[in-house]
Amino acid sequence: MFQVVFVLLSLVAASIHLALSPTSRSSKAAIARTYLLYLLFIYVGLMRLLTAYAHVFRPIETSASIGWSTSPYEYEVGMADLTVGVLGVLCLWFRGNFWLATAIANAVWLLGDAVGHIRQITINNNHAANNAGIFLVAEIVTPFIILFLAIYNRSATAKE
DSSP states (O other): OHHHHHHHHHHHHHHHHHHHOGGGGSSHHHHHHHHHHHIIIIIIIIHHHHHHHHHHHOHHHHHHHHTOOOOTHHHHHHHHHHHHHHHHHHTTTOOTHHHHHHHHHHHHHHHHHHHHHHHHHHHHOOOOTTTSTHHHHHHHHHHHHHHHHHHHHHHHHHHO
């Protein structure tokens, strides 16, 4: 569920930004760039930092919410979340190809996670809240949206 909350926060924040800034809505590319920035910062950056915290400092609760047992790998998962989260936050200062690289890193991480969650559903009938349902849909759909926006932004920026 938290995935959906962070997507909605990103979209609401970007929409407020667009409503208050005429320059940000001067073209389709500018609008896409604004949504991309907020998705990268809030959804990729802040959400991954939160999940890093959860995996590193609250492994018992986090594993239980996924339907798994706690493992030493929980710390390593937290470090991977931290890495992608830092990339997302850095998108506030670094632009261009950095955004595309961050979108790719996020997609590889989340889509790889999604494969693991789908395997858990099919092999172990694991339908825990953070393994299936809307969580899994968001984990699959959102990286593709971010990748699309990053590629569109790169192509639009090249034309400017």
